[in-house]
Amino acid sequence: MQSKEIKTFILKSADDKLTKILQRVSNFKLPNLLKITHKWCANMRSGKGSKSLSTAAIPLKTKQKKNKMFLPISVCCATDYCKILQKKSVFYYKYHKQSDLYFLYKSNKIVQITKGFKTEKECRDFILQNSYEKSKTKGMFFPFIKLSTIKQQICS
Numbered sequence: 001m002q003s004k005e006i007k008t009f010i011l012k013s014a015d016d017k018l019t020k021i022l023q024r025v026s027n028f029k030l031p032n033l034l035k036i037t038h039k040w041c042a043n044m045r046s047g048k049g050s051k052s053l054s055t056a057a058i059p060l061k062t063k064q065k066k067n068k069m070f071l072p073i074s075v076c077c078a079t080d081y082c083k084i085l086q087k088k089s090v091f092y093y094k095y096h097k098q099s100d101l102y103f104l105y106k107s108n109k110i111v112q113i114t115k116g117f118k119t120e121k122e123c124r125d126f127i128l129q130n131s132y133e134k135s136k137t138k139g140m141f142f143p144f145i146k147l148s149t150i151k152q153q154i155c156s
Contacts, residue, residue, distance in 0.1 A: 003028035006099050015109035017049045030101065033113040034072070034130070034140040041076035042091070042104055042111050043083055050076035055131070055141040056150060057123035058084055063092045063105070069116035070123035071102060074142055081145075082155035120147060 006028045011019055021036055044050035052074035058081065061068050071093055075081060084091045090107045095116060104112040117123035124144065132139030 006101070009096070009099070010103070010110060010113070013103070013105075013108075013110045015045055015106070015111055017045045018110055018112075030113075030115070031130075031138070031140060033101070034115070037112045038072070038074040038114075038140060038142070040074075040112075041080060042073050042106065043080035044076050045106065045111060052076055052142050054078065054143050054145045055127050056081055056145045057117070057120045057127060057147055059120070059147070060084070060091060060093050060104075062094065067095075069093065069095075069102070069118065070120050071104060071114045071116055072123060072127045072141055073104060073112065073114065078145065078150065078154045081150045085150070085155060 007022060010022060014022065017040060018037065025036060038052055038055065041050040041052050053076050055072050055074040057070045058073045059068050059070050073084060092105050094103045094105060096103065102114045102116040103110045104114050115126065117126065127141045127144050130140045131144060132142060
């Protein structure tokens with residue numbers, strides 16, 4: 001799938017914040033899409049939006065509540081993870097086979113472009129290998145926060 005086709009596909013379902021971001025982008029390769037979409041919080045999307053401060057390996061299912069995958073998700077507040085993880089969450093993912101991209105949706109709108117992993121460890125390792133802490137110029141993700149910390153100390 002070509003960059004122009006990917007951009008058109010994403011813009012059909014993107015929220016307002018992502019639409020504004022992608023209108024200025026010409027590089028639609030995965031590393032760049034991860035970097036630019038994870039800069040902004042997956043939950044706080046209105047107005048100017050909020051910049052992300054952390055990234056976690058979050059288990060999510062499709063809209064049909066199937067196929068659990070672990071996805072790198074970046075947010076501005078730790079409590080945003082609680083909203084994403086709650087049973088009646090408005091967050092889910094879709095995998096687009098033609099582009100090999102995973103899309104994080106909030107209320108039926110794409111908010112982040114991401115990758116999907118079968119295990120938390122694979123996802124965590126990917127986040128840590130591609131964090132700003134590891135490489136200031138090539139980093140895509142913010143400081144990592146463990147899922148166990150989120151569940152046991154933040155959302156409990």
